[in-house]
Amino acid sequence: MYELLQGMRVVEVSAFIAAPYAGLSLAQMGADVIRIDPIGGGLDYRRWPVTEEGRSLYWAGLNKGKKSVALNVREDKGREIAHALMTEPGPQKGMVITNLPPRGWLAYEAIKAKREDLIMVSVVGNRDGSVALDYTVNAAAGFPLVTGPVDYSGPVNHVMPVWDVVAGLSAVQGLMAAERKRQETGEGELVQLALSDAAFATLSHLGYVGEAEIKGEDRPKTGNHVFGTYAQDFGTSDGKRVMVTAFTPRHWQVLVNATDTADAMALIEKDQQCDLRREENRYAARGPITDALKGWFEIHTFDQVKSALDEVGACWGPYQSVTEAIANDPRLSTESPLFDEIDQPGIGRYRAAGAMMDFLGEDRVPVRPAPVLGQDTDQVLSEILGFSDGELGRLHDQGIIGNAVP
Numbered sequence: 001m002y003e004l005l006q007g008m009r010v011v012e013v014s015a016f017i018a019a020p021y022a023g024l025s026l027a028q029m030g031a032d033v034i035r036i037d038p039i040g041g042g043l044d045y046r047r048w049p050v051t052e053e054g055r056s057l058y059w060a061g062l063n064k065g066k067k068s069v070a071l072n073v074r075e076d077k078g079r080e081i082a083h084a085l086m087t088e089p090g091p092q093k094g095m096v097i098t099n100l101p102p103r104g105w106l107a108y109e110a111i112k113a114k115r116e117d118l119i120m121v122s123v124v125g126n127r128d129g130s131v132a133l134d135y136t137v138n139a140a141a142g143f144p145l146v147t148g149p150v151d152y153s154g155p156v157n158h159v160m161p162v163w164d165v166v167a168g169l170s171a172v173q174g175l176m177a178a179e180r181k182r183q184e185t186g187e188g189e190l191v192q193l194a195l196s197d198a199a200f201a202t203l204s205h206l207g208y209v210g211e212a213e214i215k216g217e218d219r220p221k222t223g224n225h226v227f228g229t230y231a232q233d234f235g236t237s238d239g240k241r242v243m244v245t246a247f248t249p250r251h252w253q254v255l256v257n258a259t260d261t262a263d264a265m266a267l268i269e270k271d272q273q274c275d276l277r278r279e280e281n282r283y284a285a286r287g288p289i290t291d292a293l294k295g296w297f298e299i300h301t302f303d304q305v306k307s308a309l310d311e312v313g314a315c316w317g318p319y320q321s322v323t324e325a326i327a328n329d330p331r332l333s334t335e336s337p338l339f340d341e342i343d344q345p346g347i348g349r350y351r352a353a354g355a356m357m358d359f360l361g362e363d364r365v366p367v368r369p370a371p372v373l374g375q376d377t378d379q380v381l382s383e384i385l386g387f388s389d390g391e392l393g394r395l396h397d398q399g400i401i402g403n404a405v406p
Contacts, residue, residue: 001065001354001365003030008092010175011036011085012066013106015043017134017161018123018195019099020062021168022175026097027065028355030365034067034380036082039402041373055346063370064342064352069381070374070402077400079105084385087115094188095179097171099123108190117188119178121171127194134161134195141199142208142218150223167198230282232290233319234297236305241319242297244309249277254312255293264292326351340367346406375404 008031012023027033037045049057069085072078082105086096094115100106102122112118125132135157138144148156174191181189203209212218224233224243230252231245246252256262265276268288274281282289297305302318309316325332334341334351342352354367381387381401395401 001028001030001367002359002362003365004359004362005029005031008032008095008179009034009088009090010095010097011082013082013096013098013100015100016047017062017164018167018171019097019121020044021165022097022121022123022171023066024062024064025169025172025355026175028367032067033065034069034085034376035063035371036073036085037068037070037373039070039072039374039399040405045373051347053346057347060344060347060370061352065368066371067376067380068371068373069377070405071377072400072402073105075398075400077395077398081381081385081395081400083111083114085380086111087118088384089115091183092179094118095175096120097123097175101129112188112190115188117182117186119175119182119188119191121175121178121191121193123167123171123193123195125194126196127192132194132196134164137163137196137199140196141203146219146221148221148223150221152221163195163199163202166202167193167195170198225283225286228283229279230286230289232286232293234294236297236302237299238301240302242302242305242309242316243319244293244314244316246282247279247315251315252277252279252282254314255309258308258312258314259293259296261292261296265289268292337364342367342369344369345372373405374402377401377403 005026008026010023010026010031010033012019012033013036014020014023023033023035045056045059046054047056047058051057071082073082087094094117096111096118098106098120099122102108102120102124104110108118108120108122111120125137138157139155144155144157147158148154171191171193174193178189178191181187200209208219219227225231226245229245229247231243231247233241233243235241244255246255256265268285269276272281272285272288274285276282276285276289300308306318320329330336331338332351333339337358338353338356339351340354341349343349344352352367352369354364378392378401381392382389387395392401396403
């Protein structure tokens, strides 16, 4: 984590992934991100994976470094307090991120009425306001139909909610651009982002749309090959698997050298009448290339493969489970500046990631755990809105604000 955005305050009203991921990204850069949570927890407060005691590791992961204010927004007073936090005066205040329906008390115009230069980022499913989740958007974008074994015609979903992550990072981009606009013009902004647009824009940027429209055909399934170049998984003699890529002429040459397959590749070039230094030719000849390489991997152990490929600087990686990565991969350990050990209330000690990027001129600060639901309610309302102990007590008694929920 860093303190680059220290002084910026963002109010988050969210569930699931996209908006929480945006808030997390801002918090890891030093912004003061305040979640407004329903008393007792929202839709995702107990979402899997959970500990044996039912504590959500998912919720804890997405809310590191934030604050949590528990409010009953079904009541007028609760909505009034929420709006007061969202429209706090100041040059780095008055910013909201949400992926809940932007209507009623969460409507932009309703909040803007209390601060004209409000910045609000609203993430929705489809741009017409209809419901969509990552998994339905991914299906509509066509990726499941080009994923999976070549000889299987049905769709294959992936488990990574990539469009939520893309939308979350794009929401940060939108908020920072709007904040820059406000600095220069004094004007606020409503930034609207549809999850489906995140997917379809990416589909366009990576050439899928142009491919289908210009060529009039869909991309075929390629299994574990990579379309348009050479990459393939191989099994080792001791039952492990590795993914090997050769996108560049250099990576191709060092792979051939490490596997002692130069003669076999020369025969393929002769038979196919091609130059395998070109990646489109490697893709076209992927079957014979894989057959030539497969034998070398099958007679070498994983450690032997690792040693040979690392020695020549080949581009490869092991297949490993998360538990294996935790045990063996220094990139997922506290040896890496990315990770710290945190003591997460109600869960215990485990490693947690901070910001993904390094800033040469900035020191990292330790990763902060996620809050207990509602743990910051009294402090935030006292320090930011000036509520007295007596006022806080009455609000608790009236069920407008909540206590910390373990």
